[in-house]
Amino acid sequence: MKYPVVLHKDDASDYGVSVPDVLGCFSAGRTVSQALDNVQEALALHFEGLVADGEPLPQAREVDAHLDNPDFAGGVWAVVEFDVTPYLGKAVRFNATLPENLLQRIDEKVKRDHRYASRSGFLASAALRELAVGQ
Template sequence: MKFPVVLHKDPNSDYGVTVPDVPGSFSAGVTMDEALENTLEALALHFEGLMADGEPLPQPQSLEAHQGNPDYAGGVWAVVDFDVTPYLGKAVRFNATLPEHLLARIDAYVRNHPAQKSRSGFLAEASLKMLQQG
């Protein structure tokens, strides 16, 4: 899922990162790139804690939903792509029926996009995107 983040930098400090949709999740780094990379680690730790406590996982809103918030004034906005699938619970096998041509297109996409490890991963990611849209 793509989470909006805002970076702030005060004189003589590292970049600080706030994730508005994940209260309590903060990160920092010497460079913007490092700060964004560290944000993924901070999100992983935060989501592990939420999962352990049985809390619901946060859902990202659009950048526009946060830009008017005065708490983030003067910050630089970015988006981090965070894989939430490891925090959705145990994988469950199910039987699905899809048109042959559609299944062939999915398989071709998975073969040509190394980030997609499997047909199931593709279907899970596509489902999350649709659910995120509401």
């Protein structure tokens, strides 16, 4: 899932990163790259806590949904990809039937795009995107 993040930097500090759709999730880093890398760990820890507490997982919204929020004024926006599938519960095997050409295209995409560890990961990510559209 792609989460918008906003970076801030004061003169005498590291880059701070906020994840507007994940309340209370913050990170920092000495450089922009380091700050964006560190937000992955912050998201993982935050999601682990949400799962442990039985709380719902936050859905990512577009950057545009946050632009009028004064808390983020003057920040630099970025988008980070975060795999939420490990936090959705135990994996369950099921049978699915797809057209051969579609399955081949999915497999080719998985080979090219390292965001997806497997065909199942691709399908889970596509399903989450589709489910978020209706919310």
